[in-house]
Amino acid sequence: MDIDLIREDFPLLDNIAYLDNAATSLSPEPVIRAMNEFERHYRSNVGRGVHRLTTIATQRYWDSHIKVAELIGGEDGTTVLTKNTTEAINMVACGLEWHSGDNIVTTVLEHHSNFLPWVHLRKKGIGVSTIEPFPDGMIDISAFESAINENTGLVALTHASNVLGNVLPVKEIASICQEHGARLLIDGAQSVPHISVDVKKTGCDYFCFSGHKMLGPTGTGILWMKETDIDPLLLGGGAIDKVSLDSYTLAEGYQRYEAGTPNIAGMIGLGYAVDYLRKVGMDNIERHEKKLTEKVIHGLEDMEQVHVYGPVEKSARIGVVSFNIEGMHPHEVSHILDEGSDMITRSGEHCCHPLMEYMGLPNGTVRISMYLYNTEEEIDLLLATIEEITRRL
Ligand SMILES: Cc1ncc(COP(=O)(O)O)c(C=O)c1O
The missing domain is CATH 3.40.640.10 (Type I PLP-dependent aspartate aminotransferase-like (Major domain))
Incomplete structure (x- = not known):
């Protein structure tokens, strides 16, 4: 799976890290x-x-x-x-x-x-x-x-x-x-x-x-x-x-x-x-997303003011990670990621009001959702930016 070659098929990726694939993906x-x-x-x-x-x-x-x-x-x-x-x-x-x-x-x-x-x-x-x-x-x-x-x-x-x-x-x-x-x-x-x-x-x-x-x-x-x-x-x-x-x-x-x-x-x-x-192969896509997902989860779990939601067991999951930064509205975090680092993430209740109510999250979460064209470098930048945000708190 040659990510560089794949990315050439998605011109929108030249200027942004697109991490809102659960909402809609890009077309090659x-x-x-x-x-x-x-x-x-x-x-x-x-x-x-x-x-x-x-x-x-x-x-x-x-x-x-x-x-x-x-x-x-x-x-x-x-x-x-x-x-x-x-x-x-x-x-x-x-x-x-x-x-x-x-x-x-x-x-x-x-x-x-x-x-x-x-x-x-x-x-x-x-x-x-x-x-x-x-x-x-x-x-x-x-x-x-x-x-x-x-x-x-x-x-x-x-x-x-x-x-x-x-x-x-x-x-x-x-x-x-x-x-x-x-x-x-x-x-x-x-x-x-x-x-x-x-x-x-x-x-x-x-x-x-x-x-x-x-x-x-x-x-x-x-x-x-x-x-x-x-x-x-x-x-x-x-x-x-x-x-x-x-x-x-x-x-x-x-x-x-x-x-x-x-x-x-x-x-x-x-x-x-x-x-x-x-x-590209669905098995390759699954493997690639799993690697990125583990990287995101490990990186976020190491940050004290960050809460990651979802199961600890990492094998049975797709490349979707929801989190919050203590004391910050999810929209605020998503906005900073966009304005400051060209990272497109989703914030809010994700069309899941009953789940958000059940989890006690009235403002929802920030959601990162990955796909075949996302890279480890993008995840490194994402984690560095989130860490920087938490340092400013
Ligand atoms: C699990 C799930 N079901 C249903 C939908 C609705 O999809 P669509 O907006 O394409 O109808 C979504 C969209 O995000 C979803 O994530």
Whole structure:
């Protein structure tokens, strides 16, 4: 993995250290070129007509579905392209058939996108059980054993926390779901970009993630389904086989869930993002991020006024580290890192209000989130700057 070569593909990195990859990642030149090529040379709609432009666009758009499915070992399921993880999760929440008395099991760790759709269902008489993690964010499997029963319609949980970086034991939770006939939805927004994921091995029914967090363009996301067992959120052009005056037959496969003209340039770009990730190798990316993460954690733990959140166990985590400096607002720290050292970090509650409340952090944290293009030199500079900030206190 040649980081210098990789960085040449990301011109934005010339002047900044980009450490906000959990919010959105950057797109490399091949992705940007692919989108431009669509606009300049074969822009047209997809799945409509037979002219020369639509033939190319439709093929490339189709290819993106295949590439994404291959990345996550999901060739046997259905891969639907969406706007983002949020849309994918809402499609499941709205598309499943709910009955009064059904129960949904989720956790306090969830991003609002994997929390609000379930809380909203309370209005329809659906119960929502929210499992609390240990103070370090790790999950107690026995809490799932107690919470999941024959009334559990769905278990919805994150694969990796966007605040604490820990990877959850989804396979074990999938086994409990299977024992009770409960469906499992995994929010993979923070796992697929950073670690090798095989959806079949996770044992889930629905797997949702964002293309824009894995080098793809903004406005791209994915809903992978084991079976096409939910109703489509939208009905209209492109999603049907046949329409008569009083009925319609839905298309088979992903098309039934992708009514209307999609983000064609973005989705073609997403296919190139997958090519890029596979060329670098997900195992290489995971190893690289692990090395950087350990460096960040060790460096921060050595500073007295700094509190690092998340599990001490460093093996099962992605490159996300949350911390605070005593007596400072997270926004203040993030602002100094940006203004003083050109380091882009995230501060605040990270769309996880329930988790922040549970952790007693009303202002949230500063979050560093790394990716394949970050370097040890950037981490050295980050740690030196944070140490300098603490010295001035
Ligand atoms: C764990 C997790 N789930 C869901 C989302 C929502 O992703 P999107 O904004 O792409 O819908 C995010 C975004 O940060 C996330 O980190």
